Amino acid sequence: MSTIQKKLLLITGAAGQVGSALRPLLRERYRLRLLDRQPITPVEDEEAIAGDICDAALAERAVAGADAVLHLACIHGPAVKFESTLGPNYQATLQLLEASQRHGVKRFVFASSHHVLGQYRADAAHFFDALKPAPDSYYGMSKVFGESACASYALRGGPASFVIRIGNADAQVSDARRLRIWVSIRDLAQLICIGLEHPAVVSEIVYGVSNSPNPLFANTRAIDLGYQPQDNARDFLAPGFLDRDAMDPQSSGRDHVGGAYAAAALASVL
Numbered sequence: 001m002s003t004i005q006k007k008l009l010l011i012t013g014a015a016g017q018v019g020s021a022l023r024p025l026l027r028e029r030y031r032l033r034l035l036d037r038q039p040i041t042p043v044e045d046e047e048a049i050a051g052d053i054c055d056a057a058l059a060e061r062a063v064a065g066a067d068a069v070l071h072l073a074c075i076h077g078p079a080v081k082f083e084s085t086l087g088p089n090y091q092a093t094l095q096l097l098e099a100s101q102r103h104g105v106k107r108f109v110f111a112s113s114h115h116v117l118g119q120y121r122a123d124a125a126h127f128f129d130a131l132k133p134a135p136d137s138y139y140g141m142s143k144v145f146g147e148s149a150c151a152s153y154a155l156r157g158g159p160a161s162f163v164i165r166i167g168n169a170d171a172q173v174s175d176a177r178r179l180r181i182w183v184s185i186r187d188l189a190q191l192i193c194i195g196l197e198h199p200a201v202v203s204e205i206v207y208g209v210s211n212s213p214n215p216l217f218a219n220t221r222a223i224d225l226g227y228q229p230q231d232n233a234r235d236f237l238a239p240g241f242l243d244r245d246a247m248d249p250q251s252s253g254r255d256h257v258g259g260a261y262a263a264a265a266l267a268s269v270l
């Protein structure tokens, strides 16, 4: 009897919060190649590569033989300076896309962020999906670049790309702003699998959000592609959940899509 070989998925940043939570769910469907500069102990159906994604030779080795890439690794934070984003968030993303094209990788799922829209006020009575980017940080700007690079490669030889603007992927919902953008790991895994497998994907941008009582994003493209979130953020409130009135009006950035990122002063360029 012949067994069907699972496809090989390279996950960058696999030792991080999101990658660690996703591993058991994605392992059910894919063999996983886990890349991070932090050490990872692989289990069955996994292999691990330790190193820096800025190293082009390492990126080449990591991509070789993979059917698809889930690119999570990056530097992030409200105070991250422009210069420190250049290697991991710009050059490494390009190197991975280029290597993916050379090796015939079919799909590239890119972890973007709601911070590409972070500078908008969140109290407008409309969905935010279709607004032009207004990033709240050098981190957010680098995600806009990553999204653009994904689209360019998708339309000039591949790989087809699926950009997920992740809302908030913490285990629980900590405040009223995150209540509108939170995603459970199982919903995020479902969305990633759509990005990896749906035949219509060429160059897409969707939102990584679960259901919410008051969503910021309508996420119609994801729903058109078959996304059916199983979880609602209102069922995952953290013990110390802060409603809007309990949030500091200044430092929390409660009235902006990007929260504290939008409230913080933009770090100086260098």
Ligand SMILES: NC(=O)c1ccc[n+]([C@@H]2O[C@H](COP(=O)([O-])OP(=O)(O)OC[C@H]3O[C@@H](n4cnc5c(N)ncnc54)[C@H](O)[C@@H]3O)[C@@H](O)[C@H]2O)c1
Pocket (backbone or CB within 6 Å): 012, 013, 014, 015, 016, 017, 018, 019, 035, 036, 037, 038, 051, 052, 053, 054, 071, 072, 073, 074, 075, 076, 088, 111, 112, 113, 114, 165, 166, 167, 168, 169, 170
């Ligand atoms: N966690 C969230 O709520 C959230 C929200 C929006 C977007 N995202 C995006 O999802 C992705 C994963 O986020 P996370 O919360 O797991 O972040 P994280 O910081 O927990 O994990 C990132 C991982 O990338 C690795 N990494 C960073 N630079 C590297 C390099 N140069 N070489 C090799 N490895 C490197 C780190 O070691 C880390 O393990 C990121 O792209 C992030 O922007 C996350």
